[in-house]
Amino acid sequence: MIAPSILSADFARLADELAAIAGADWVHVDVMDAHFVPNLTLGLPVVEALLKVTDIPMDCHLMIDDPDRWAVGYAEAGAHNVTVHAEAAGDPVKLAKDLKAAGAKAGLSIKPDTPLEPWLDVLKHYDTLLVMSVEPGFGGQSFMSEVLGKVRQARRLVDTGHLDLLVEIDGGINSDTIDLAAEAGVDCFVAGSAVYNADDPGKAISALRDRAARIRGGA
Ligand code: DX5
Ligand code: ZN
Numbered sequence: 001m002i003a004p005s006i007l008s009a010d011f012a013r014l015a016d017e018l019a020a021i022a023g024a025d026w027v028h029v030d031v032m033d034a035h036f037v038p039n040l041t042l043g044l045p046v047v048e049a050l051l052k053v054t055d056i057p058m059d060c061h062l063m064i065d066d067p068d069r070w071a072v073g074y075a076e077a078g079a080h081n082v083t084v085h086a087e088a089a090g091d092p093v094k095l096a097k098d099l100k101a102a103g104a105k106a107g108l109s110i111k112p113d114t115p116l117e118p119w120l121d122v123l124k125h126y127d128t129l130l131v132m133s134v135e136p137g138f139g140g141q142s143f144m145s146e147v148l149g150k151v152r153q154a155r156r157l158v159d160t161g162h163l164d165l166l167v168e169i170d171g172g173i174n175s176d177t178i179d180l181a182a183e184a185g186v187d188c189f190v191a192g193s194a195v196y197n198a199d200d201p202g203k204a205i206s207a208l209r210d211r212a213a214r215i216r217g218g219a
Contacts, residue, residue: 143172155185
């Protein structure tokens with residue numbers, strides 16, 4: 001699955017930018033609060049407006065403090081998957097239950113330096129694991145291959161039935177790096193600049209999906 005990130009889109013033309021990625025599996029929406037990360041993007045009112053103009057399942061990535069207070073609103077608005085950061089959540093198990101009760105999938109994200117092990121029990125309650133492959137905050141950064149060990153570990157746990165979730169990766173994914181991520185076992189690839197800086201975003205999505213499928217298909 002390919003989830004283009006609208007962080008690299010033209011914020012003055014978001015409806016058109018959603019139309020340009022009609023072939024995407026999910027659309028990834030980065031919510032940043034200038035506290036959890038040193039950047040500020042958009043919040044629930046913009047997400048609600050975007051949900052009205054697209055049928056692409058929305059993947060909301062909340063890079064915010066106190067997600068226990070704010071995340072459920074995104075699920076209630078109709079987001080398909082709502083991801084919170086393990087480093088910010090107060091009661092991540094309750095939060096997963098609340099997100100699912102509100103009709104969304106629940107996602108847990110870990111920053112590049114956050115180990116996977118302490119979160120394995122919590123992850124039993126989650127539908128997606130978002131492994132950050134850049135420090136969260138900005139698009140267009142370089143892929144950190146050192147996070148692939150966590151991806152491989154999560155893949156093994158899913159394949160052996162210890163976890164039941166989609167493994168998602170976010171940051172620095174492009175036609176060069178997607179092979180490494182696919183080999184490690186990623187199911188869903190977020191790509192911001194690689195899609196929106198391409199001349200044809202639709203073609204960029206297909207090309208990324210083909211590369212990943214060639215590797216995962218043979219896995
Ligand atoms: C970074 C965001 C990413 C970002 C990815 O904090 O979470 O979703 O948009 O952008 P690229 O694909 O350009 O690294
Ligand atoms: Zn993101």
